[in-house]
Amino acid sequence: xxxxxxxxxxxxxxxxxxxxxxxxxxxxxxxxxxxxxxxxxxxxxxxxxxxxxxxxxxxxxxxxxxxxxxxxxxxxxxxxxxxxxxxxxxxxxxxxxxxxxxxxxxxxxxxxxxxxxxxxxxxxxxxxxxxxxxxxxxxxxxxxxxxxxxxxxxxxxxxxxxxxxxxxxxxxxxxxxxxxxxxxxxxxxxxxxxxxxxxxxxxxxxxxxxxx
Amino acid sequence: xxxxxxxxxxxxxxxxxxxxxxxxxxxxxxxxxxxxxxxxxxxxxxxxxxxxxxxxxxxxxxxxxxxxxxxxxxxxxxxxxxxxxxxxxxxxxxxxxxxxxxxxxxxxxxxxxxxxxxxxxxxxxxxxxxxxxxxxxxxxxxxxxxxxxxxxxxxxxxxxxxxxxxxxxxxxxxxxxxxxxxxxxxxxxxxxxxxxxxxxxxxxxxxxxxxx
Numbered sequence: 001x002x003x004x005x006x007x008x009x010x011x012x013x014x015x016x017x018x019x020x021x022x023x024x025x026x027x028x029x030x031x032x033x034x035x036x037x038x039x040x041x042x043x044x045x046x047x048x049x050x051x052x053x054x055x056x057x058x059x060x061x062x063x064x065x066x067x068x069x070x071x072x073x074x075x076x077x078x079x080x081x082x083x084x085x086x087x088x089x090x091x092x093x094x095x096x097x098x099x100x101x102x103x104x105x106x107x108x109x110x111x112x113x114x115x116x117x118x119x120x121x122x123x124x125x126x127x128x129x130x131x132x133x134x135x136x137x138x139x140x141x142x143x144x145x146x147x148x149x150x151x152x153x154x155x156x157x158x159x160x161x162x163x164x165x166x167x168x169x170x171x172x173x174x175x176x177x178x179x180x181x182x183x184x185x186x187x188x189x190x191x192x193x194x195x196x197x198x199x200x201x202x203x204x205x206x207x208x209x210x211x212x
Numbered sequence: 213x214x215x216x217x218x219x220x221x222x223x224x225x226x227x228x229x230x231x232x233x234x235x236x237x238x239x240x241x242x243x244x245x246x247x248x249x250x251x252x253x254x255x256x257x258x259x260x261x262x263x264x265x266x267x268x269x270x271x272x273x274x275x276x277x278x279x280x281x282x283x284x285x286x287x288x289x290x291x292x293x294x295x296x297x298x299x300x301x302x303x304x305x306x307x308x309x310x311x312x313x314x315x316x317x318x319x320x321x322x323x324x325x326x327x328x329x330x331x332x333x334x335x336x337x338x339x340x341x342x343x344x345x346x347x348x349x350x351x352x353x354x355x356x357x358x359x360x361x362x363x364x365x366x367x368x369x370x371x372x373x374x375x376x377x378x379x380x381x382x383x384x385x386x387x388x389x390x391x392x393x394x395x396x397x398x399x400x401x402x403x404x405x406x407x408x409x410x411x412x413x414x415x416x417x418x419x420x421x422x423x424x
Contacts, residue, residue, distance in 0.1 A: 013417050017410040018394055043394055080413045081420025099311040105392065105409055111416070150415055173422060174415040176408075180317060182230055182255055190418035192411035196388075197317055198229040199404035201292045203362055203386040204323070205225050206402035208293025210385060 008056045015053050018043050020076040026069050035066040089115035092154035093123050093133050115146045143170050150174040157181045220268045227265050230255050232288040238281050247278040301327035304366035305335055305345050327354045355382050362386040369393045
Protein backbone atom coordinates (compact mmCIF):
# COMPACT_ATOMS: atom_id res chain seq x y z
CA UNK A 1 0.00 0.00 0.00
CA UNK A 2 3.03 2.24 -0.43
CA UNK A 3 1.65 4.02 -3.47
CA UNK A 4 -1.30 5.11 -1.41
CA UNK A 5 0.22 7.97 0.50
CA UNK A 6 -1.31 11.07 -1.05
CA UNK A 7 -4.56 12.43 0.20
CA UNK A 8 -7.47 11.05 -1.78
CA UNK A 9 -10.38 13.45 -2.37
CA UNK A 10 -13.48 12.85 -0.23
CA UNK A 11 -15.62 12.38 -3.33
CA UNK A 12 -13.30 9.59 -4.47
CA UNK A 13 -13.43 7.92 -1.05
CA UNK A 14 -17.24 7.96 -1.24
CA UNK A 15 -17.14 6.34 -4.68
CA UNK A 16 -14.62 3.72 -3.47
CA UNK A 17 -17.18 2.76 -0.80
CA UNK A 18 -19.80 2.34 -3.48
CA UNK A 19 -17.48 0.35 -5.77
CA UNK A 20 -16.77 -1.99 -2.86
CA UNK A 21 -20.50 -2.51 -2.38
CA UNK A 22 -20.92 -3.32 -6.09
CA UNK A 23 -17.90 -5.64 -6.09
CA UNK A 24 -19.33 -7.56 -3.16
CA UNK A 25 -22.57 -7.95 -5.12
CA UNK A 26 -20.57 -9.20 -8.11
CA UNK A 27 -18.64 -11.59 -5.85
CA UNK A 28 -21.87 -13.02 -4.45
CA UNK A 29 -23.15 -13.58 -8.01
CA UNK A 30 -19.98 -15.49 -8.87
CA UNK A 31 -18.48 -12.83 -11.16
CA UNK A 32 -14.67 -13.01 -11.03
CA UNK A 33 -13.59 -10.02 -13.12
CA UNK A 34 -15.23 -6.71 -14.02
CA UNK A 35 -14.48 -3.90 -16.45
CA UNK A 36 -14.41 -0.30 -15.25
CA UNK A 37 -17.52 0.20 -17.39
CA UNK A 38 -19.53 -2.27 -15.30
CA UNK A 39 -18.60 -0.49 -12.08
CA UNK A 40 -19.36 2.86 -13.73
CA UNK A 41 -22.81 1.73 -14.82
CA UNK A 42 -23.75 0.56 -11.31
CA UNK A 43 -22.38 3.79 -9.85
CA UNK A 44 -23.97 6.18 -12.31
CA UNK A 45 -20.55 7.47 -13.37
CA UNK A 46 -18.12 6.98 -16.28
CA UNK A 47 -15.50 4.31 -16.91
CA UNK A 48 -12.87 7.08 -17.04
CA UNK A 49 -13.92 8.25 -13.56
CA UNK A 50 -13.72 4.69 -12.21
CA UNK A 51 -10.22 4.26 -13.64
CA UNK A 52 -9.14 7.60 -12.21
CA UNK A 53 -10.57 6.76 -8.78
CA UNK A 54 -8.87 3.36 -8.74
CA UNK A 55 -5.58 4.85 -9.94
CA UNK A 56 -5.21 6.34 -6.43
CA UNK A 57 -4.81 2.79 -5.18
CA UNK A 58 -1.83 1.99 -7.39
CA UNK A 59 -1.80 0.20 -10.70
CA UNK A 60 -3.65 -3.02 -11.22
CA UNK A 61 -6.31 -4.31 -13.55
CA UNK A 62 -5.31 -5.48 -17.01
CA UNK A 63 -6.29 -3.56 -20.10
CA UNK A 64 -9.01 -5.52 -21.83
CA UNK A 65 -9.33 -8.02 -18.98
CA UNK A 66 -10.72 -5.72 -16.33
CA UNK A 67 -10.18 -5.99 -12.62
CA UNK A 68 -10.10 -9.15 -10.54
CA UNK A 69 -13.14 -8.89 -8.29
CA UNK A 70 -11.39 -10.67 -5.42
CA UNK A 71 -8.22 -8.60 -5.68
CA UNK A 72 -9.98 -5.26 -5.98
CA UNK A 73 -12.36 -6.13 -3.14
CA UNK A 74 -9.38 -6.89 -0.91
CA UNK A 75 -7.55 -3.71 -1.86
CA UNK A 76 -10.62 -1.55 -1.26
CA UNK A 77 -11.32 -3.17 2.11
CA UNK A 78 -7.73 -2.44 3.11
CA UNK A 79 -7.76 1.16 1.89
CA UNK A 80 -11.09 1.88 3.56
CA UNK A 81 -9.83 0.45 6.84
CA UNK A 82 -12.37 -2.38 6.81
CA UNK A 83 -9.88 -5.15 7.57
CA UNK A 84 -9.88 -3.98 11.18
CA UNK A 85 -12.50 -3.93 13.94
CA UNK A 86 -13.10 -0.34 15.07
CA UNK A 87 -14.33 0.35 18.56
CA UNK A 88 -17.22 2.77 18.46
CA UNK A 89 -19.05 4.78 21.12
CA UNK A 90 -22.58 6.02 20.53
CA UNK A 91 -23.51 9.32 22.18
CA UNK A 92 -27.27 9.53 22.52
CA UNK A 93 -29.66 6.61 22.89
CA UNK A 94 -32.69 8.41 21.49
CA UNK A 95 -34.63 7.27 18.47
CA UNK A 96 -31.90 7.95 15.92
CA UNK A 97 -29.17 6.54 18.20
CA UNK A 98 -31.15 3.38 18.88
CA UNK A 99 -31.85 2.84 15.19
CA UNK A 100 -28.13 3.22 14.48
CA UNK A 101 -27.22 0.83 17.28
CA UNK A 102 -29.45 -1.83 15.80
CA UNK A 103 -28.31 -1.22 12.22
CA UNK A 104 -26.76 -4.59 11.37
CA UNK A 105 -24.50 -3.46 8.47
CA UNK A 106 -22.39 -1.37 10.88
CA UNK A 107 -21.28 -4.48 12.75
CA UNK A 108 -20.87 -6.48 9.56
CA UNK A 109 -18.38 -3.82 8.37
CA UNK A 110 -16.33 -4.04 11.57
CA UNK A 111 -17.80 -1.05 13.40
CA UNK A 112 -18.37 -2.45 16.85
CA UNK A 113 -20.41 -0.25 19.20
CA UNK A 114 -19.04 -1.09 22.65
CA UNK A 115 -20.15 2.01 24.54
CA UNK A 116 -23.45 3.90 24.72
CA UNK A 117 -23.77 7.20 26.58
CA UNK A 118 -26.97 9.12 27.37
CA UNK A 119 -27.80 11.91 29.80
CA UNK A 120 -31.32 10.72 30.60
CA UNK A 121 -31.22 9.27 34.14
CA UNK A 122 -34.09 6.93 33.21
CA UNK A 123 -31.90 5.36 30.51
CA UNK A 124 -28.58 5.21 32.39
CA UNK A 125 -28.04 1.70 33.75
CA UNK A 126 -30.55 0.11 31.35
CA UNK A 127 -29.49 -2.11 28.47
CA UNK A 128 -29.35 -1.46 24.77
CA UNK A 129 -28.67 -4.88 23.25
CA UNK A 130 -25.78 -6.24 25.30
CA UNK A 131 -24.50 -2.79 26.31
CA UNK A 132 -25.33 -1.02 29.57
CA UNK A 133 -26.03 2.67 28.91
CA UNK A 134 -23.71 4.94 30.87
CA UNK A 135 -24.23 8.55 31.95
CA UNK A 136 -22.51 11.57 30.44
CA UNK A 137 -20.45 11.98 33.61
CA UNK A 138 -18.72 8.70 32.69
CA UNK A 139 -17.90 9.84 29.13
CA UNK A 140 -14.11 10.26 29.38
CA UNK A 141 -13.70 7.18 31.54
CA UNK A 142 -15.75 5.05 29.12
CA UNK A 143 -13.91 6.27 26.01
CA UNK A 144 -10.53 5.49 27.56
CA UNK A 145 -11.48 2.16 29.18
CA UNK A 146 -12.99 0.92 25.93
CA UNK A 147 -10.17 2.27 23.71
CA UNK A 148 -12.75 3.96 21.49
CA UNK A 149 -11.60 4.81 17.94
CA UNK A 150 -14.71 6.50 16.61
CA UNK A 151 -17.66 8.31 18.14
CA UNK A 152 -21.17 8.58 16.68
CA UNK A 153 -22.95 11.77 17.78
CA UNK A 154 -26.73 11.38 17.98
CA UNK A 155 -27.54 13.97 20.65
CA UNK A 156 -29.60 17.18 20.36
CA UNK A 157 -27.89 20.19 18.76
CA UNK A 158 -27.57 22.32 21.93
CA UNK A 159 -25.35 19.76 23.68
CA UNK A 160 -23.42 18.40 20.67
CA UNK A 161 -20.46 20.82 20.49
CA UNK A 162 -19.64 20.65 24.21
CA UNK A 163 -19.79 16.85 24.16
CA UNK A 164 -17.51 16.42 21.14
CA UNK A 165 -14.98 18.76 22.71
CA UNK A 166 -14.77 16.33 25.63
CA UNK A 167 -14.49 13.43 23.17
CA UNK A 168 -11.68 15.10 21.24
CA UNK A 169 -9.87 16.02 24.44
CA UNK A 170 -9.34 12.33 25.28
CA UNK A 171 -7.82 11.71 21.84
CA UNK A 172 -10.62 10.32 19.64
CA UNK A 173 -9.79 11.13 15.99
CA UNK A 174 -13.00 10.29 14.11
CA UNK A 175 -16.54 11.60 14.56
CA UNK A 176 -19.71 10.65 12.70
CA UNK A 177 -22.18 13.45 13.34
CA UNK A 178 -25.96 13.07 13.09
CA UNK A 179 -26.78 16.32 14.91
CA UNK A 180 -27.94 18.89 12.33
CA UNK A 181 -25.18 21.36 13.17
CA UNK A 182 -21.65 22.08 12.01
CA UNK A 183 -19.26 20.85 14.69
CA UNK A 184 -16.01 22.78 15.16
CA UNK A 185 -13.13 20.33 15.56
CA UNK A 186 -9.33 20.38 15.38
CA UNK A 187 -7.93 19.71 11.91
CA UNK A 188 -6.52 16.32 12.87
CA UNK A 189 -9.97 14.93 13.72
CA UNK A 190 -11.87 13.35 10.83
CA UNK A 191 -15.50 14.45 10.72
CA UNK A 192 -18.37 13.22 8.59
CA UNK A 193 -21.86 14.62 8.80
CA UNK A 194 -25.00 12.68 7.99
CA UNK A 195 -27.66 15.30 7.61
CA UNK A 196 -31.10 14.16 6.67
CA UNK A 197 -32.31 17.75 6.39
CA UNK A 198 -29.50 18.92 4.11
CA UNK A 199 -30.24 16.12 1.64
CA UNK A 200 -33.99 16.73 1.84
CA UNK A 201 -33.43 20.42 1.16
CA UNK A 202 -31.36 19.52 -1.89
CA UNK A 203 -34.45 17.73 -3.17
CA UNK A 204 -36.90 20.52 -2.34
CA UNK A 205 -34.53 22.87 -4.17
CA UNK A 206 -34.83 20.68 -7.27
CA UNK A 207 -38.61 20.42 -6.93
CA UNK A 208 -39.05 24.15 -6.41
CA UNK A 209 -36.74 24.90 -9.32
CA UNK A 210 -38.64 22.63 -11.70
CA UNK A 211 -41.86 24.47 -10.83
CA UNK A 212 -40.49 27.96 -11.45
CA UNK B 213 -35.86 35.09 -8.24
CA UNK B 214 -35.19 35.73 -11.91
CA UNK B 215 -31.43 35.74 -11.55
CA UNK B 216 -31.60 32.25 -10.13
CA UNK B 217 -31.98 30.28 -13.29
CA UNK B 218 -28.63 28.59 -13.76
CA UNK B 219 -27.92 25.25 -12.21
CA UNK B 220 -26.29 25.66 -8.83
CA UNK B 221 -23.68 23.02 -7.92
CA UNK B 222 -24.78 20.40 -5.38
CA UNK B 223 -21.98 21.37 -3.01
CA UNK B 224 -23.28 24.95 -3.02
CA UNK B 225 -26.84 23.80 -2.34
CA UNK B 226 -25.56 21.83 0.66
CA UNK B 227 -23.76 24.89 1.99
CA UNK B 228 -26.86 27.05 1.44
CA UNK B 229 -28.75 24.63 3.70
CA UNK B 230 -26.09 25.07 6.36
CA UNK B 231 -26.05 28.87 6.02
CA UNK B 232 -29.82 28.87 6.49
CA UNK B 233 -29.40 26.87 9.69
CA UNK B 234 -26.78 29.34 10.98
CA UNK B 235 -28.92 32.34 10.00
CA UNK B 236 -31.86 30.91 11.92
CA UNK B 237 -29.60 30.56 14.95
CA UNK B 238 -28.49 34.18 14.51
CA UNK B 239 -32.14 35.26 14.15
CA UNK B 240 -33.06 33.50 17.39
CA UNK B 241 -30.19 35.28 19.17
CA UNK B 242 -31.47 38.64 17.92
CA UNK B 243 -28.65 39.27 15.44
CA UNK B 244 -29.98 41.35 12.52
CA UNK B 245 -27.04 41.47 10.13
CA UNK B 246 -24.04 39.20 9.53
CA UNK B 247 -20.82 39.44 7.58
CA UNK B 248 -19.82 36.65 5.20
CA UNK B 249 -16.97 35.95 7.62
CA UNK B 250 -19.38 35.04 10.42
CA UNK B 251 -21.21 32.54 8.19
CA UNK B 252 -17.86 31.18 7.00
CA UNK B 253 -16.63 30.63 10.53
CA UNK B 254 -19.74 28.67 11.54
CA UNK B 255 -19.55 26.65 8.33
CA UNK B 256 -15.83 25.88 8.43
CA UNK B 257 -15.31 27.62 5.09
CA UNK B 258 -13.98 30.99 3.84
CA UNK B 259 -15.71 34.34 3.46
CA UNK B 260 -14.88 34.24 -0.26
CA UNK B 261 -16.67 30.89 -0.57
CA UNK B 262 -19.72 32.26 1.25
CA UNK B 263 -19.85 35.29 -1.08
CA UNK B 264 -19.46 33.05 -4.12
CA UNK B 265 -22.22 30.70 -2.92
CA UNK B 266 -24.59 33.59 -2.22
CA UNK B 267 -23.78 35.24 -5.56
CA UNK B 268 -25.83 32.46 -7.20
CA UNK B 269 -28.89 34.01 -5.52
CA UNK B 270 -28.44 37.41 -7.11
CA UNK B 271 -26.80 40.47 -5.64
CA UNK B 272 -27.60 41.66 -2.18
CA UNK B 273 -25.72 42.37 1.00
CA UNK B 274 -23.90 45.70 1.36
CA UNK B 275 -20.13 45.92 1.38
CA UNK B 276 -19.05 46.63 4.93
CA UNK B 277 -22.56 46.17 6.33
CA UNK B 278 -22.99 42.47 5.70
CA UNK B 279 -26.22 40.68 4.97
CA UNK B 280 -29.60 41.32 6.53
CA UNK B 281 -30.35 38.14 8.48
CA UNK B 282 -34.08 38.40 7.83
CA UNK B 283 -33.68 39.07 4.10
CA UNK B 284 -31.11 36.35 3.52
CA UNK B 285 -33.13 33.84 5.56
CA UNK B 286 -36.17 34.55 3.40
CA UNK B 287 -34.22 34.27 0.15
CA UNK B 288 -32.63 30.98 1.19
CA UNK B 289 -35.96 29.51 2.29
CA UNK B 290 -37.38 30.43 -1.10
CA UNK B 291 -34.46 29.06 -3.09
CA UNK B 292 -34.42 25.81 -1.12
CA UNK B 293 -38.15 25.36 -1.66
CA UNK B 294 -38.93 25.65 2.04
CA UNK B 295 -41.75 28.17 1.66
CA UNK B 296 -43.95 25.30 0.48
CA UNK B 297 -45.35 22.20 2.14
CA UNK B 298 -44.12 19.10 0.31
CA UNK B 299 -46.16 15.92 0.42
CA UNK B 300 -43.93 13.00 1.25
CA UNK B 301 -44.40 9.23 1.14
CA UNK B 302 -42.26 6.92 3.27
CA UNK B 303 -41.50 3.50 1.82
CA UNK B 304 -40.58 1.12 4.60
CA UNK B 305 -41.78 1.31 8.20
CA UNK B 306 -38.84 -0.54 9.70
CA UNK B 307 -36.53 0.87 12.32
CA UNK B 308 -34.93 3.49 10.07
CA UNK B 309 -38.26 4.43 8.48
CA UNK B 310 -39.96 4.81 11.83
CA UNK B 311 -37.15 6.97 13.20
CA UNK B 312 -37.43 9.18 10.11
CA UNK B 313 -41.20 9.40 10.47
CA UNK B 314 -40.85 10.64 14.01
CA UNK B 315 -38.02 13.05 13.21
CA UNK B 316 -39.62 16.38 14.11
CA UNK B 317 -37.35 18.69 12.03
CA UNK B 318 -38.74 17.16 8.81
CA UNK B 319 -42.22 18.47 9.56
CA UNK B 320 -40.88 21.77 10.85
CA UNK B 321 -39.23 22.28 7.44
CA UNK B 322 -42.46 21.60 5.55
CA UNK B 323 -41.84 17.96 4.67
CA UNK B 324 -45.17 16.39 5.51
CA UNK B 325 -45.25 12.58 5.49
CA UNK B 326 -48.81 11.74 4.47
CA UNK B 327 -48.30 8.18 3.25
CA UNK B 328 -46.47 5.18 4.69
CA UNK B 329 -46.04 1.95 2.72
CA UNK B 330 -44.71 -1.39 3.99
CA UNK B 331 -44.87 -4.93 2.66
CA UNK B 332 -45.13 -6.64 6.05
CA UNK B 333 -48.76 -7.87 6.37
CA UNK B 334 -48.49 -7.49 10.17
CA UNK B 335 -47.84 -3.77 9.72
CA UNK B 336 -50.35 -2.99 6.96
CA UNK B 337 -53.48 -1.47 8.48
CA UNK B 338 -51.75 -0.46 11.72
CA UNK B 339 -50.99 3.15 12.58
CA UNK B 340 -47.75 5.08 12.56
CA UNK B 341 -48.59 8.36 14.26
CA UNK B 342 -51.78 9.50 12.54
CA UNK B 343 -51.08 7.55 9.32
CA UNK B 344 -52.45 4.11 8.49
CA UNK B 345 -49.71 1.97 6.92
CA UNK B 346 -50.68 0.72 3.47
CA UNK B 347 -49.41 -2.33 1.58
CA UNK B 348 -47.08 -2.25 -1.41
CA UNK B 349 -49.94 -3.27 -3.68
CA UNK B 350 -51.48 0.13 -2.97
CA UNK B 351 -48.30 2.05 -3.84
CA UNK B 352 -49.35 3.72 -7.10
CA UNK B 353 -52.85 4.47 -5.86
CA UNK B 354 -51.52 6.04 -2.66
CA UNK B 355 -48.93 8.20 -4.44
CA UNK B 356 -51.55 9.58 -6.83
CA UNK B 357 -54.37 10.03 -4.30
CA UNK B 358 -52.05 11.88 -1.95
CA UNK B 359 -50.36 13.97 -4.69
CA UNK B 360 -46.96 12.92 -3.37
CA UNK B 361 -44.03 15.18 -4.33
CA UNK B 362 -41.16 13.29 -2.73
CA UNK B 363 -40.53 9.71 -1.68
CA UNK B 364 -38.23 8.51 1.10
CA UNK B 365 -36.86 5.02 0.46
CA UNK B 366 -36.15 3.07 3.64
CA UNK B 367 -36.62 -0.49 2.38
CA UNK B 368 -34.05 -3.31 2.12
CA UNK B 369 -31.63 -3.18 -0.82
CA UNK B 370 -33.06 -6.17 -2.75
CA UNK B 371 -36.47 -4.50 -3.22
CA UNK B 372 -35.39 -0.85 -3.53
CA UNK B 373 -34.78 -0.56 -7.28
CA UNK B 374 -38.03 -2.23 -8.32
CA UNK B 375 -40.04 -0.07 -5.92
CA UNK B 376 -38.53 3.24 -7.06
CA UNK B 377 -39.21 2.29 -10.67
CA UNK B 378 -42.90 2.08 -9.77
CA UNK B 379 -42.61 5.40 -7.91
CA UNK B 380 -40.99 7.12 -10.88
CA UNK B 381 -43.54 5.63 -13.29
CA UNK B 382 -46.35 7.59 -11.61
CA UNK B 383 -44.40 10.84 -11.98
CA UNK B 384 -42.63 11.45 -8.65
CA UNK B 385 -39.55 13.63 -9.31
CA UNK B 386 -37.61 13.51 -6.03
CA UNK B 387 -36.23 10.54 -4.07
CA UNK B 388 -34.38 10.50 -0.77
CA UNK B 389 -32.66 7.12 -0.58
CA UNK B 390 -31.61 5.43 2.66
CA UNK B 391 -31.04 1.99 1.12
CA UNK B 392 -27.28 1.40 0.83
CA UNK B 393 -27.38 0.95 -2.93
CA UNK B 394 -27.07 3.15 -6.00
CA UNK B 395 -30.54 3.56 -7.51
CA UNK B 396 -30.78 3.93 -11.28
CA UNK B 397 -33.26 6.68 -12.15
CA UNK B 398 -34.16 8.83 -15.15
CA UNK B 399 -32.20 12.08 -15.43
CA UNK B 400 -35.20 14.25 -14.61
CA UNK B 401 -35.64 12.66 -11.17
CA UNK B 402 -33.68 14.30 -8.34
CA UNK B 403 -31.95 11.74 -6.12
CA UNK B 404 -30.12 12.19 -2.84
CA UNK B 405 -28.54 9.34 -0.94
CA UNK B 406 -28.07 9.25 2.80
CA UNK B 407 -25.60 6.49 3.42
CA UNK B 408 -24.51 5.85 6.93
CA UNK B 409 -22.01 3.25 5.78
CA UNK B 410 -20.37 5.46 3.16
CA UNK B 411 -19.73 8.18 5.74
CA UNK B 412 -18.49 5.65 8.31
CA UNK B 413 -16.11 4.21 5.74
CA UNK B 414 -14.78 7.69 5.04
CA UNK B 415 -13.86 7.83 8.71
CA UNK B 416 -12.30 4.37 8.86
CA UNK B 417 -10.25 5.38 5.81
CA UNK B 418 -8.91 8.37 7.76
CA UNK B 419 -8.25 6.25 10.85
CA UNK B 420 -6.48 3.52 8.88
CA UNK B 421 -4.44 6.09 6.98
CA UNK B 422 -3.25 7.82 10.15
CA UNK B 423 -2.03 4.46 11.49
CA UNK B 424 -0.03 3.55 8.39
